[in-house]
Amino acid sequence: MQKDISVIISTYNSPEWLRKVLYGYNTQTYRNFEVIIADDGSDERTQKIIEEIQKEVFFPILHVWHEDNGFQKTIILNKALLASTTAYILMTDGDCIPREDFIEEHIKYREEGYFLSGGYYKLPMNISKSITKEDIFSGQCFDLSWLKKHGVHHSFKNSKLYNNSFKSWLLNYLTPTTPSWNGHNSSGWKSDFLAVNGFDERMQYGGEDREFGERLINLGIKAKQIRYSTVCIHLDHERGYVKPEMIQKNLMIRKETKQQKKTWTEFGIKKKQLI
Numbered sequence: 001m002q003k004d005i006s007v008i009i010s011t012y013n014s015p016e017w018l019r020k021v022l023y024g025y026n027t028q029t030y031r032n033f034e035v036i037i038a039d040d041g042s043d044e045r046t047q048k049i050i051e052e053i054q055k056e057v058f059f060p061i062l063h064v065w066h067e068d069n070g071f072q073k074t075i076i077l078n079k080a081l082l083a084s085t086t087a088y089i090l091m092t093d094g095d096c097i098p099r100e101d102f103i104e105e106h107i108k109y110r111e112e113g114y115f116l117s118g119g120y121y122k123l124p125m126n127i128s129k130s131i132t133k134e135d136i137f138s139g140q141c142f143d144l145s146w147l148k149k150h151g152v153h154h155s156f157k158n159s160k161l162y163n164n165s166f167k168s169w170l171l172n173y174l175t176p177t178t179p180s181w182n183g184h185n186s187s188g189w190k191s192d193f194l195a196v197n198g199f200d201e202r203m204q205y206g207g208e209d210r211e212f213g214e215r216l217i218n219l220g221i222k223a224k225q226i227r228y229s230t231v232c233i234h235l236d237h238e239r240g241y242v243k244p245e246m247i248q249k250n251l252m253i254r255k256e257t258k259q260q261k262k263t264w265t266e267f268g269i270k271k272k273q274l275i
Contacts, residue, residue, distance in 0.1 A: 003060075004032040005103060006084035006190075010073055010183065011094030012040040015049040017128075017235050022050075023136045024097040024232075026057040030104040035061045037094070038080035041068025071246065073183075074199035074208050078269045081190070081198055090187035092232065096120055097131070099142045099163075099231040106187045109226050115192070115216055118185030119177075119227030120234040121160045126151065128235035142231060160228060171228040179223035181213025185232055192221050197268030206247040211254045219263040 007025065011018050018037070025035060039046060042065070050063050064080045066072070081089065090106050092098070109116055123131075127141075127150050135141040144152070144161055152158070162168055181188075186209075196215040203211060217223060256262065266272055 001032065003034045003086050005030075005088045005090060005107065005187075006034050006036055006086045007103065008036045008038050008077065008080045008084065008089060008091045009094050010038045010040065010077060010091070011042060011046060012073075013042045013046065014094055014237065015042070015045040017237065018046060018094040019049050019053060020131060020133075020136060020235065021094055021097050022053045022057060022061070023133050024099075024102075025059060027100040027137060027139070028098070028103050029100050030107055031058065033059060033103055034085060035059055036080045036083055037061060037063045037065075038073075038076045039063060039065040040071070040073050040076045041066060043068075071204040072201075073205070074201045074203050078198040078201065081193055082269065084190060087190055088187065089190050089193065091183055093184045093234075095235040095237055096184050096232040097136060097141065097235065099233075100139060102230055102232060105226065105230045109224060109229065110187065111224070112189065113220075114222045114224045115181060115188030115213065116186060116226050116230070117179035117182055117213075117223050118187075118230040118232070119160060119182065120184050120232050121157065122234045123147075123236055124151065125236040128237075131235075141233060161231060162228065163231075165229075168228040172225045175225060175227065177225070177227065179225040179227075181209050181216065181223070183209035184234065185227075185230055186213070188216065188221070192216060192219065194269065195219060196263055197265050197270055200253060200265040200267050202267045203250050203253055204246040205243075205250075207250045207254050211250070211257055214254065214257050215263050215265065218257070218261045
């Protein structure tokens with residue numbers, strides 16, 4: 001049967017985190033999806049994990065990989081986008097475990113002329129490490145009482161884990177946060193992504209997802225806030241790949257996109273042909 005939605009998961013040398021994330025997709029209530037791993041040059045450990053998981057889960061997994069040449073997430077995301085087989089695409093990261101209704105909620109709120117902007121609930125390292133396959137399959141790693149037993153403190157951010165549709169709707173409506181394209185939890189139509197020429201491949205870490213969303217908005221696509229409806233928990237990790245020069249370059253590209261109201265990047269999926 002033709003799949004209805006593609007889930008693109010970006011990863012780089014975090015095989016055990018990716019394992020937990022893929023277990024999360026095996027719990028999904030909405031099952032008509034494919035998973036595409038956008039792998040920014042991981043070593044053979046990630047390939048091995050994917051081969052193991054493929055034998056356990058119900059959904060198909062396509063591993064899109066290129067050689068490691070520094071932080072090139074935008075390039076591998078464009079390759080994964082082209083490899084997808086569906087009209088609708090959800091993008092997330094290999095450190096974000098989805099709750100069982102994650103894809104179902106994206107399907108529920110999708111609408112032509114919009115992209116969906118979700119969020120995440122960040123976990124400390126000790127809980128990130130201790131979560132087991134059983135914790136994911138049972139759903140207890142999303143339960144606030146379970147998390148508090150493991151050291152999570154009282155916070156308004158805990159409301160991101162509410163399993164109540166009215167409360168989630170109300171918080172989506174009331175939140176002052178502007179909806180934007182968030183690479184850990186956003187979805188939209190493949191035709192719209194192609195209309196802006198995908199991600200700008202000049203960009204490395206720091207705002208590359210936001211710039212993609214800004215071009216979508218410049219195109220006339222509206223952003224819909226669903227950060228309290230689509231629940232995923234973010235596993236902690238170091239960010240040794242972050243460099244100040246990356247941030248500065250990306251800020252300049254974003255500034256240009258905003259000032260010129262760009263809808264297209266010349267450095268995306270389609271490249272200028274040199275004469």
